[in-house]
Amino acid sequence: MTDGRRARGSARLAELDPGLEAAIEKGLAPVAPDFARFMVEFGFGDVYARPGLALKQRQLVTMASLATLGTAPKQLRGHIKGALNVGLTPTEIVEALMQVALYAGFPNALNALMIAKEVFAEAGVAPHNAPTPDHEA
Amino acid sequence: MTDGRRARGSARLAELDPGLEAAIEKGLAPVAPDFARFMVEFGFGDVYARPGLALKQRQLVTMASLATLGTAPKQLRGHIKGALNVGLTPTEIVEALMQVALYAGFPNALNALMIAKEVFAEAGVAPHNAPTPDHEA
């Protein structure tokens, strides 16, 4: 049922960011309104809304994939906001992005961390930078 | 302290797969033994062993990054095994890899799922394929 997919996607998307669906629709309206519908129906209604993986886990997957691509800084920004909204801590977000350096290189990880820094500043939050085990300076 | 980094990395790596460190060392011995050391010391001792993100969460990040790259099927296979070893369920792994399709495209996600299928078969496990909400056929 198409309505079910759309409604389910809208609900899931609103958990990440209440204003995002309207922004997506407005941005795509003059060029590809169906693409906005696909993002909500398929991306959020079919995939993101599935049982089997918690929403906090899904945000880890999304942030890691976007940081690895390196070509979608705006979407990464949106998903870091969404990660905060669904309950990942700034520390968890930073740790996830740092780890991406191992697979996608330092520059892509660094660019992702700089985006996280801006999102955290806007949200008034900060990671807890635990002293690491072997660093006594 | 160098010994601390190596020991910490070895311990973390053993949680993922007890035989992996020896395999890495053997494979790199004739060409770049220091690279094996860097992988253990830096990759697992400095990054993977950090507090702030649970090991199950780290495996989600790693699998998403490797599936997005699409160029490292062997390492993805090893990390899917590691994901099972640290307690992610086959269903969680499948859901994570399916989600990668949204960001890195269907082919990279499909290739990752085919690798997961082989790992699951070797391990004698299978995902629980819950019927999805709007699919009554």
Place this chain on the structure above:
Amino acid sequence: MTDGRRARGSARLAELDPGLEAAIEKGLAPVAPDFARFMVEFGFGDVYARPGLALKQRQLVTMASLATLGTAPKQLRGHIKGALNVGLTPTEIVEALMQVALYAGFPNALNALMIAKEVFAEAGVAPHNAPTPDHEA
């Protein structure tokens, strides 16, 4: 209507390759049967079946995208077969893949051409290699 999406996708996919849907379903059955459904419903029913771009044009887009990625040789092979099935000539396919070298580099284009060579040999077809304008040797 979900059935509409699936049926439309199945029909479109059959135009590319009559046996492909069954192969996709069989391959994914033990690991992610819904992913096979998503590929047919969304990939072929929602996107590929849209009006506004002819199927031969869609195959050019797909081959160019897959050759640029460089990480999905199996899918590229399948879509080169599909390109022949929907009426692109071997020459058009070769020209498209050669052009990818300008944007994604010679190695990705060369790898794609080697796959095309195998597909053409299996299909018993060959490109017409027109002598190029300034090459008189």
Place this chain on the structure above:
Amino acid sequence: MTDGRRARGSARLAELDPGLEAAIEKGLAPVAPDFARFMVEFGFGDVYARPGLALKQRQLVTMASLATLGTAPKQLRGHIKGALNVGLTPTEIVEALMQVALYAGFPNALNALMIAKEVFAEAGVAPHNAPTPDHEA
């Protein structure tokens, strides 16, 4: 004959965008003038000017490759303009970029569509957004 390659490339490039060759030459003059020559001679004179694939088809290949890369928004913008100039309709361009989502992910396709939106606005054109088959809201 070198002159033949250059002249052929200039002519082909002018079909895409009459002012582009001068812009390429001016931009590269202080740093790599031969690279501008290579782009015209090889890119447009050797590859783009070949028989066997129509110019409209070549633009589909180029747009798909650039959208998949995701790292060259300026060149994608130029080639979307070129696509309009050689007769692809806004609808065909939008359909091609939407399809890239299947292979290179939603973010790269979305970024490409946003560029198309700007090009269309400058050119005073718009895609015809046909109602899709199963969407009656």
Place this chain on the structure above:
Amino acid sequence: MTDGRRARGSARLAELDPGLEAAIEKGLAPVAPDFARFMVEFGFGDVYARPGLALKQRQLVTMASLATLGTAPKQLRGHIKGALNVGLTPTEIVEALMQVALYAGFPNALNALMIAKEVFAEAGVAPHNAPTPDHEA
């Protein structure tokens, strides 16, 4: 010994650009200070400071890798500056970036050359554009 890695990394980094370490630390301080430490200790202390490859050679490797990725223009800019600082000539830098076109495509190479142009202008240097063998116009 951790201090040895850090000191060695700092020294190597200073050869590339005396102000870069402080800039990295300042930029990452609010979000991931350990990531700055990792970049200096591991990136420059463990890898970049190794014997076996001259610093000028290392800059060729780094510029080629960053230009191929295409996702890190800031880091490429920094490493082109570093390349000048360690003695690569503008001509050598331009030749290296032009060659990347063969493997990573024209757009990524072109974007890299545009960055080099800006770095050269700031540094008041220019490549020597030798007339190429077969170009007599």
Place this chain on the structure above:
Amino acid sequence: MTDGRRARGSARLAELDPGLEAAIEKGLAPVAPDFARFMVEFGFGDVYARPGLALKQRQLVTMASLATLGTAPKQLRGHIKGALNVGLTPTEIVEALMQVALYAGFPNALNALMIAKEVFAEAGVAPHNAPTPDHEA
């Protein structure tokens, strides 16, 4: 002059590997003979044969770019052979590939090192693994 480009490219290619041009031509003959010509004329005659960067330097650039892509293991193998043929030492090659890990991640660097291992074994050479400064075990 076309002949000049081809002859210059052939000569340069032969410096890397005397049998490579014939292999390229044979491989592409049934599908895209002009692509073989383009690789020799443009890739080696126009770009690789330019003055301004030594052949050993060019091999560093090529290996770094190919290792970063991660999608062209055969071409990387060929260029590692070529690197040995033009006088880079196994140690220099290993150091270059290890450094790629910083920008393109550990997996792409590891895959490249495994290819180097095979090339070295076939050639009967080995890198000199200097003990690194802070490793006294």
